[in-house]
Amino acid sequence: MSDGARREELLARRRAALxxxxxxxYEDPVEVVRGEGTRLYDADGIEYLDAYNNVPCVGHSNPxxxxxxxxxAARLNTHTRYLAEPILAYSERLLASLGAPLGHxxxxxxxxxxxxxxxxxxxxxxxxxxxxxTANAYHGTTTASAEVSPSLGPAVAPGPTVRxxxxxxxxxxxxxxxxxxxxxxxxxxxxDLEAAGHGFAAFVCDxxxxxxxxxxxxxxxxxxxAEEVRRQxxxxxxxxxxxxxxxxxxxxxxxxxxxxEPDLVTLGKPMGNGxxxxxxxxxxxxxxxxxxxxxxxxxFGGNSVSIAAATAVLDEIEAQDLQQNALTVGTYLxxxxxxxxxxxxxxxxxxxxxLFLAVDIPDPDATGTPARxxxxxxxxxxxxxxxxxxxxxxxxxxxxxxxxxxxDRLLAALDQxxxxxx
Amino acid sequence: MSDGARREELLARRRAALxxxxxxxYEDPVEVVRGEGTRLYDADGIEYLDAYNNVPCVGHSNPxxxxxxxxxAARLNTHTRYLAEPILAYSERLLASLGAPLGHxxxxxxxxxxxxxxxxxxxxxxxxxxxxxTANAYHGTTTASAEVSPSLGPAVAPGPTVRxxxxxxxxxxxxxxxxxxxxxxxxxxxxDLEAAGHGFAAFVCDxxxxxxxxxxxxxxxxxxxAEEVRRQxxxxxxxxxxxxxxxxxxxxxxxxxxxxEPDLVTLGKPMGNGxxxxxxxxxxxxxxxxxxxxxxxxxFGGNSVSIAAATAVLDEIEAQDLQQNALTVGTYLxxxxxxxxxxxxxxxxxxxxxLFLAVDIPDPDATGTPARxxxxxxxxxxxxxxxxxxxxxxxxxxxxxxxxxxxDRLLAALDQxxxxxx
Numbered sequence: 001m002s003d004g005a006r007r008e009e010l011l012a013r014r015r016a017a018l019x020x021x022x023x024x025x026y027e028d029p030v031e032v033v034r035g036e037g038t039r040l041y042d043a044d045g046i047e048y049l050d051a052y053n054n055v056p057c058v059g060h061s062n063p064x065x066x067x068x069x070x071x072x073a074a075r076l077n078t079h080t081r082y083l084a085e086p087i088l089a090y091s092e093r094l095l096a097s098l099g100a101p102l103g104h105x106x107x108x109x110x111x112x113x114x115x116x117x118x119x120x121x122x123x124x125x126x127x128x129x130x131x132x133x134t135a136n137a138y139h140g141t142t143t144a145s146a147e148v149s150p151s152l153g154p155a156v157a158p159g160p161t162v163r164x165x166x167x168x169x170x171x172x173x174x175x176x177x178x179x180x181x182x183x184x185x186x187x188x189x190x191x192d193l194e195a196a197g198h199g200f201a202a203f204v205c206d207x208x209x210x211x212x213x214x215x216x217x218x219x220x221x222x223x224x225x226a227e228e229v230r231r232q233x234x235x236x237x238x239x240x241x242x243x244x245x246x247x248x249x250x251x252x253x254x255x256x257x258x259x260x261e262p263d264l265v266t267l268g269k270p271m272g273n274g275x276x277x278x279x280x281x282x283x284x285x286x287x288x289x290x291x292x293x294x295x296x297x298x299x300f301g302g303n304s305v306s307i308a309a310a311t312a313v314l315d316e317i318e319a320q321d322l323q324q325n326a327l328t329v330g331t332y333l334x335x336x337x338x339x340x341x342x343x344x345x346x347x348x349x350x351x352x353x354x355l356f357l358a359v360d361i362p363d364p365d366a367t368g369t370p371a372r373x374x375x376x377x378x379x380x381x382x383x384x385x386x387x388x389x390x391x392x393x394x395x396x397x398x399x400x401x402x403x404x405x406x407x408d409r410l411l412a413a414l415d416q417x418x419x420x421x422x
Numbered sequence: 423m424s425d426g427a428r429r430e431e432l433l434a435r436r437r438a439a440l441x442x443x444x445x446x447x448y449e450d451p452v453e454v455v456r457g458e459g460t461r462l463y464d465a466d467g468i469e470y471l472d473a474y475n476n477v478p479c480v481g482h483s484n485p486x487x488x489x490x491x492x493x494x495a496a497r498l499n500t501h502t503r504y505l506a507e508p509i510l511a512y513s514e515r516l517l518a519s520l521g522a523p524l525g526h527x528x529x530x531x532x533x534x535x536x537x538x539x540x541x542x543x544x545x546x547x548x549x550x551x552x553x554x555x556t557a558n559a560y561h562g563t564t565t566a567s568a569e570v571s572p573s574l575g576p577a578v579a580p581g582p583t584v585r586x587x588x589x590x591x592x593x594x595x596x597x598x599x600x601x602x603x604x605x606x607x608x609x610x611x612x613x614d615l616e617a618a619g620h621g622f623a624a625f626v627c628d629x630x631x632x633x634x635x636x637x638x639x640x641x642x643x644x645x646x647x648a649e650e651v652r653r654q655x656x657x658x659x660x661x662x663x664x665x666x667x668x669x670x671x672x673x674x675x676x677x678x679x680x681x682x683e684p685d686l687v688t689l690g691k692p693m694g695n696g697x698x699x700x701x702x703x704x705x706x707x708x709x710x711x712x713x714x715x716x717x718x719x720x721x722f723g724g725n726s727v728s729i730a731a732a733t734a735v736l737d738e739i740e741a742q743d744l745q746q747n748a749l750t751v752g753t754y755l756x757x758x759x760x761x762x763x764x765x766x767x768x769x770x771x772x773x774x775x776x777l778f779l780a781v782d783i784p785d786p787d788a789t790g791t792p793a794r795x796x797x798x799x800x801x802x803x804x805x806x807x808x809x810x811x812x813x814x815x816x817x818x819x820x821x822x823x824x825x826x827x828x829x830d831r832l833l834a835a836l837d838q839x840x841x842x843x844x
Contacts, residue, residue, distance in 0.1 A: 010505050017513035019526030019706065020713025024503050031505040035498045053500070055721060061496055069727075070492035074483055076457045077696035078475070081446050083432050083453040091439035104441030108563075109531035109698045110722050116538075116564040123565075124577070141530075141720055142538040143545075144565035155546075155715035269721055274499035276531045276698035276722035284441065291442025293577035298563055299477060299691055300532050300698035305491075 003044060007031065025385070026378055035060025038399050038406050040383065051384045051398045051410050054356075057245055057270035058316040059401040065273045065312040072308035080107070080302045087307045093314060094267075095281065097252055101261055103284025107277065107302030111241035111268025112140030114278040117296075118264040119144050119202065122235045125286050128199030129161040132189045132234075136167065136389040138211040139204060139239055148204055151211040151389075161198045163189035167212035168221055170349055170360075175217070179224030186225060190232045202264070203229045204237040207254035213388030214358035214395065216248070216351055222258035235286070238262035241278070242356070245270045246317050246400060249327030249354025257353065270400075275309035276300065322400040326354035329402050333357055336411040337396075344418045346373065347394075357396040358387070369421060370394070376417035382410055425466060429453065447807070448800055457482025460821050460828050462805065473806045473820045473832050476778075479667055479692035480738040481823040487695045487734040494730035502529070502724045509729045515736060516689075517703065519674055523683055525706025529699065529724030533663035533690025534562030536700040539718075540686040541566050541624065544657045547708050550621030551583040554611045554656075558589065558811040560633040561626060561661055570626055573633040573811075583620045585611035589634035590643055592771055592782075597639070601646030608647060612654045624686070625651045626659040629676035635810035636780035636817065638670070638773055644680035657708070660684035663700070664778070667692045668739050668822060671749030671776025679775065692822075697731035698722065744822040748776035751824050755779055758833040759818075766840045768795065769816075779818040780809070791843060792816070798839035804832055 007028065014022065030048065034041040037059040040048045050060065058065060080087065091105045108114050123129055133139065133148040146152055147159025158164055165185040172178035190200040207222060209215040229236045243254025244267050251257050255265070263286065268278035278301075290296075300306070317323065334352050337359050341347035346369060348360040361370040370392045377384055385395040398406070429450065436444065452470065456463040459481040462470045472482065480487060502509065513527045530536050545551055555561065555570040568574055569581025580586055587607040594600035612622040629644060631637040651658045665676025666689050673679050677687070685708065690700035700723075712718075722728070739745065752774060759772035759781050768791060770782040783792040792814040799806055807817040820828070 013510045019709040021718035029505045066495045073488045083451045088435045142564045287441040294575045296443035
C-alpha cells in the first residue's frame with residue numbers, strides 16, 4: 001500500500017470509529033510512531049522536530065520517566081484510599097514550590113478535571129455560580145470546564161452562568177494600565193452576573209492567555225485584575241495546565257511572573273510527561289466546609305504510576321535545569337523570530353515567555369496563509385501549531401529540552417517556509 | 423519508628439498535604455507497597471487477599487499489561503491529533519463487542535469524564551437539561567457527574583436539573599413488574615423535570631446499582647425502564663464503569679444482561695488495569711450535530727500508553743477467559759456466602775452477578791457491626807468494602823483473576839470474622 005493509500009485508510013477508519021467530533025493536525029496528518037527528546041518519527045522513519053508538544057516536557061520517551069513508569073507499574077498501581085508515602089512526598093514538594101497561600105492539593109487525571117474541580121470548589125465555597133473567563137479561552141472538555149471555553153465555539157460556551165472579558169491587548173505595554181482596564185471589564189461582568197442572580201464565584205485564566213492568541217505580557221497585568229477579583233468577593237483560579245512546570249522560564253509557575261497569589265491553581269499536561277495526571281491546589285481554608293460536607297476521590301487521580309512519573313518529571317526539570325533552558329533557548333528563539341519578522345511581511349508581533357512563543361501570520365486577503373505556513377513547516381519536518389480566535393498565530397511550545405541547535409533548525413525551516421509563501 | 427508511629431506520621435502528612443476531603447479505607451489504613459495478581463503487600467511485607475479492587479481486573483502488576491506499558495512508554499506517548507493505528511484497532515474491537523447501535527467511541531481519562539461527556543452529548547442532542555438517576559447513585563467527581571451522584575451527600579447532589587428514583591428493590595423477583603414500577607417512577611420524575619422547565623435529556627444508571635447497595639437482579643428489569651426512557655424522549659446512559667469488561671460473568675457488558683440497547687455507554691476503571699483510560703461510546707447519529715458545531719479533544723484521552731494497556735487488558739481477558747472465570751468463581755463464591763448467611767445472623771441477602779457480590783450486614787442496634795466486620799476481615803488479611811446508603815452492605819468485587827482457592831480463603835476469613843462479632 002502506498003503511503004497516501006495507508007493514510008486514506010487510517011483516516012476512513014478514524015472517521016468511522018472515533019466519529020466527527022475528533023479533529024487532526026494537518027490536511028494530510030502525520031502518523032507518528034516513535035519519539036525521542038525533541039524528535040518524532042513517522043511510520044516511514046522520517047524525523048520531525050517537535051516545536052509544538054508541551055506534554056513531553058522533559059522530552060519524548062525520557063529515560064528517567066520511562067524507567068519510573070516501568071518500575072512502578074511492575075510493583076504496584078493503586079489508588080489513594082490506602083496509605084502511600086510517594087504521593088505525600090510529591091504533594092509536599094509541589095506545595096512548597098507553589099508557595100503560600102496554597103495549602104492542599106487534590107489529584108485528578110486531566111486538566112479538564114482539575115479546572116472542573118476548581119470551579120466546583122469555588123462555587124461550593126462562595127455559594128455563587130457566576131464565573132468570568134476570557135473571550136477565546138480554553139479550559140477543558142467536561143461540562144463545567146467547556147462552559148468557560150469559548151474557543152470550543154458558540155454551541156458550547158459561554159455557559160449560562162459565565163461571562164467573558166477580552167484578553168490583554170497585544171499592543172499593551174503598561175501592565176498597570178492594562179490590568180486596570182481588564183479589572184474594569186471584570187467589574188462590569190460581575191455586575192451583570194449579579195443582576196442575573198448568579199453572583200460571582202471565580203475568575204479563571206491561564207496567565208499567558210494561550211488560546212486567546214498568546215499574550216505573555218505586559219508582566220504584572222494580572223495584579224490589578226487579581227485585586228479586583230478579591231474586591232468583588234470572588235476567587236482567582238490560575239490555570240497552570242499550559243504555563244506551569246517551568247515553561248515560561250522566568251519562574252516555575254506562570255502566575256508568579258505576574259506577582260499574584262491565586263486562591264486555586266490547576267495543573268496538568270506536562271505534569272507526568274504524558275502519563276495522565278493533573279491536580280487542583282487550593283488555599284487550605286477553601287476545603288474546610290467541602291471536606292466536612294462531602295468527600296473527594298478520583299480512582300485514577302494520584303495513582304502510584306502517575307505519581308512515579310510526576311516525581312521523575314520534577315527530578316528531571318531540576319537535574320537538567322530546564323527552567324533555565326526554557327529561558328535561555330526561549331530568549332534566543334524570540335530573537336530569531338524577531339529577526340525573521342523584520343524581514344518578512346508574513347510575520348508580525350513576535351512574543352513569548354520562555355519556551356511559550358508566538359508570532360502572528362497576517363492574512364489580509366484571507367488566502368489561508370497561516371495554514372499554508374504551518375503545512376510548509378511540516379514539509380520541512382518541523383511540527384508547530386496555530387492558535388488565536390482566527391487561528392492566525394503560530395504557536396511554538398516545544399518540549400523544555402529544546403536546544404539552541406533545535407532552535408536554529410526551527411528558524412531555518414521557518415525562513416524557508418516563508419520563502420515558499422512568496 | 424514503630425509501625426503505628428509510621429502510620430500516624432503518614433496520616434498527619436496526608437491530612438496536611440491532601441486536605442480534609444480525602445478519605446481512607448479502615449480506621450488504621452493499610453500502607454500498600456506491592457501487588458501481584460489477587461495479592462497486595464504492605465510495608466511490613468504482610469500479604470493481603472484483594473477482594474475489593476476491580477481496577478486491576480487482570481491482576482495487580484499483570485505481566486502482559488506491565489510489558490505493554492513499559493514498551494509503549496519507551497517508544498512513544500502522544501495524543502489523538504496525529505494518526506495512529508493502535509487506537510483505531512482498539513476502538514473497532516471495543517465497538518464490535520459493544521454492538522449496535524453504538525457506532526463511535528471517544529476517549530477520556532476517567533469514568534467521571536466519560537459520564538460527564540455522555541451527559542454533555544445527551545443535553546446537546548436533546549436540547550434539554552433534565553437527567554434522572556437513582557437515589558444513592560455514584561457516577562463521578564466532575565461538576566456534572568457529581569450532580570447525579572447523591573452518594574456524595576446532599577451538599578452536592580442532586581443538582582438543580584436532576585431528579586432521583588429509587589433503585590430496584592432488594593426483594594424484587596419479577597423483572598417485568600419491577601421494571602414497570604421503576605418506569606412509573608421515571609415517568610413521574612420526567613413530568614417533574616418538564617414542569618420545572620428543564621425537560622428530559624437522559625436517564626443514567628449502572629446496571630448493578632452498585633452504590634445503591636448492589637442490586638444485580640432481577641435480570642431484565644432494565645427493559646421496561648429503557649422503553650419508558652425512549653417513550654419520554656430521553657437517552658439511556660449505561661454506566662459500565664463498574665459492570666463492564668466481563669465483571670458480571672454472563673456477558674461482557676452489564677447492560678446486556680438486561681437485554682437493552684443503550685444510547686450512550688460509559689467505560690472506565692478496569693479498562694487499562696490501572697492506567698487512566700475511559701471512554702464514552704455513542705449511537706453514531708448522536709455525534710452528527712455535535713461534530714459539526716464543536717469538537718472533542720482530550721490531551722491524555724486515548725494516549726498511546728493507555729491504549730497499549732487497554733489492548734493488553736482485552737487480550738488478557740480473552741486469553742485467560744476471565745469472563746468465564748468471573749462466572750464460575752462468582753457462582754462458587756455466592757454459594758459460599760449463601761451458606762454462611764444461613765448460619766450467621768450477621769449476614770443477609772447474599773447476591774451477585776459474576777465477581778460483583780454483596781451481602782447485607784444487619785445492624786439493628788446501630789453498634790457499627792458492618793465496619794467491625796470489615797476491620798475483622800482486614801485483621802485476617804482480606805480486603806473488602808462496604809456500600810449502600812447506610813454502608814451496611816459488604817461489597818466483594820475482586821480482580822477477575824480471583825481463583826476458587828482465593829474464594830475459599832475469603833470465605834474462611836469471613837467465617838472467622840463473623841465469629842469475632844459474636
